[in-house]
Amino acid sequence: MSLDYSSKLLENAVEEMSRFPGIGKRSALRLILHLLNQDEEQTVDLAKALVKLRTEIKFCKNCHNISDSELCEICQNSNRQSEIICVVEDIRDVMAIENTQQYKGMYHVLGGKISPMDGVGPQNLNIESLVNKVRDGKIDEIIFALSSTMEGDTTNFYIYKQIQDYGIKTSSIARGISVGDELEFADEITLGRSIINRQPFENSLKS
Amino acid sequence: MSLDYSSKLLENAVEEMSRFPGIGKRSALRLILHLLNQDEEQTVDLAKALVKLRTEIKFCKNCHNISDSELCEICQNSNRQSEIICVVEDIRDVMAIENTQQYKGMYHVLGGKISPMDGVGPQNLNIESLVNKVRDGKIDEIIFALSSTMEGDTTNFYIYKQIQDYGIKTSSIARGISVGDELEFADEITLGRSIINRQPFENSLKS
Numbered sequence: 001m002s003l004d005y006s007s008k009l010l011e012n013a014v015e016e017m018s019r020f021p022g023i024g025k026r027s028a029l030r031l032i033l034h035l036l037n038q039d040e041e042q043t044v045d046l047a048k049a050l051v052k053l054r055t056e057i058k059f060c061k062n063c064h065n066i067s068d069s070e071l072c073e074i075c076q077n078s079n080r081q082s083e084i085i086c087v088v089e090d091i092r093d094v095m096a097i098e099n100t101q102q103y104k105g106m107y108h109v110l111g112g113k114i115s116p117m118d119g120v121g122p123q124n125l126n127i128e129s130l131v132n133k134v135r136d137g138k139i140d141e142i143i144f145a146l147s148s149t150m151e152g153d154t155t156n157f158y159i160y161k162q163i164q165d166y167g168i169k170t171s172s173i174a175r176g177i178s179v180g181d182e183l184e185f186a187d188e189i190t191l192g193r194s195i196i197n198r199q200p201f202e203n204s205l206k207s
Numbered sequence: 208m209s210l211d212y213s214s215k216l217l218e219n220a221v222e223e224m225s226r227f228p229g230i231g232k233r234s235a236l237r238l239i240l241h242l243l244n245q246d247e248e249q250t251v252d253l254a255k256a257l258v259k260l261r262t263e264i265k266f267c268k269n270c271h272n273i274s275d276s277e278l279c280e281i282c283q284n285s286n287r288q289s290e291i292i293c294v295v296e297d298i299r300d301v302m303a304i305e306n307t308q309q310y311k312g313m314y315h316v317l318g319g320k321i322s323p324m325d326g327v328g329p330q331n332l333n334i335e336s337l338v339n340k341v342r343d344g345k346i347d348e349i350i351f352a353l354s355s356t357m358e359g360d361t362t363n364f365y366i367y368k369q370i371q372d373y374g375i376k377t378s379s380i381a382r383g384i385s386v387g388d389e390l391e392f393a394d395e396i397t398l399g400r401s402i403i404n405r406q407p408f409e410n411s412l413k414s
Contacts, residue, residue: 004305006267006298007275013260016253020238031227033297035261036273043261046223047254053220054242054250060213066243068214090240091213098211 064109064126066091074098074107081105083140087130087159089113089152093145105143108133113151114158122158134163141169148175174199271316271333273298281305281314288312290347294337294366296320296359300352312350315340320358321365329365341370348376355382381406 005011010032017028035043059065060072067073074080074094084105088094094107110125133139142163146152160170176194177186186194212218217239224235242250266272267279274280281287281301291312295301301314317332340346349370353359367377383401384393393401 004302006279006281006301007264007273009256009260009263009275010273010298013256016249016256019249019253021241023238029299031230032257032260033299034228035257036264040261042223042226043257046226047258049216049220049223050239050242050250051254053216053239054247056216057214057243066214066217068216072213074213091217092236092240094213095211 059109063107064111064129065094065107079104083138084143085130085133085139085141086143086145087156088145089147097145105141110146110155113146113149114155115151125155127159127162130159131162134166134168137166139168141171144170144172266316270314271318271336272301272314286311290345291350292337292340292346292348293350293352294363295352296354304352312348317353317362320353320356321362322358332362334366334369337366338369341373341375344373346375348378351377351379 005014010029013032014025014028017023017032018025020028023031035046058067058069060067060075061070062075063072065072065074069076081104085108086097086103086105087108087110088097089110089112091109094109097103097107108126108130110127110130112120112125114120114122114125130142134142142159144156144159146155156172163170174197175190176197177183177190183191212221217236220239221232221235224230224239225232227235230238242253265274265276267274267282268277269282270279272279272281276283288311292315293304293310293312294315294317295304296317296319298316301316304310304314315333315337317334317337319327319332321327321329321332337349341349349366351363351366353362363379370377381404382397383404384390384397390398
């Protein structure tokens, strides 16, 4: 059904709200009617938080992650191994890996993946600064942790070509069957790779 | 996984965004990262639209629908039948019925349903003004169009008790099998009601 609003203010708010990906006009209306049932303060707080973030947002000048300071906490932390860099797409990947507490190196946030379909080329991503870090000679290993899609693989390969001559170690995060998953439900490609890339049994005894 | 933010600004924005029903921390983060990839203007426009709506919102003094003026367009329209009132829960129901172009009467927006579980009693809804309209003697018919849930039925019955002595006509919107639906997939209660409340065949020949 088309939406015929009785209020221009309402229509305008729904219009703005439905510009988010995955939020249609109906969902936007539902969210906004919810706001109308809450204290005025809640709407004002939301608006302030969004505008403040958008206008004051900073990115770490070393790893390009979202940060409130010039250098993010991870880049400032002298206990981390600065010679290992994990290359990720965005802040969500950093948060996911940090959450495992298994990684003590640094990150490099590309800000996306090469995707000609979406008009994203290498020049739109933080690739040059990564290559510069490698060229400066203080990096031992680059870990590729992009999602294993066509765009992710393309991006990995593009970066690999740029750094391969510097003779540093490169690796990808392991792909395989999730811990706790049944083999019969795994997709063929993942199961195939997990057999080819099988690991010494002793590795599975570590936590 | 718990979310460990690298930015207080980001954390705060995600916090506010996830106060919407049905939007968790992860969805909120996804929406906000989207905003960061758009022009600053989009965030400012969204924030302005929400605050402007919330602070300047008006409700029609006659039917209680959201409106930009004292009386909404429907209540102002002298071509509509002011002696018939359709009782609905919120603006979405008004929009849905208006969209059918089959109704030329007025509305009365309750603003919710009686729901003791959610702390909503009759005094929280626009019921008194509806009863007053009936008492004033200018109403011929009340059409109940709340959803047929326990709360909807309770609310209908509560209102019915208040107005039954004024001798006006009361009706409910027809419940039955949706146009185009197969009988075999209909639920028993709806199918049962649609047989009991069968209509003269000639009615189905109208558009």
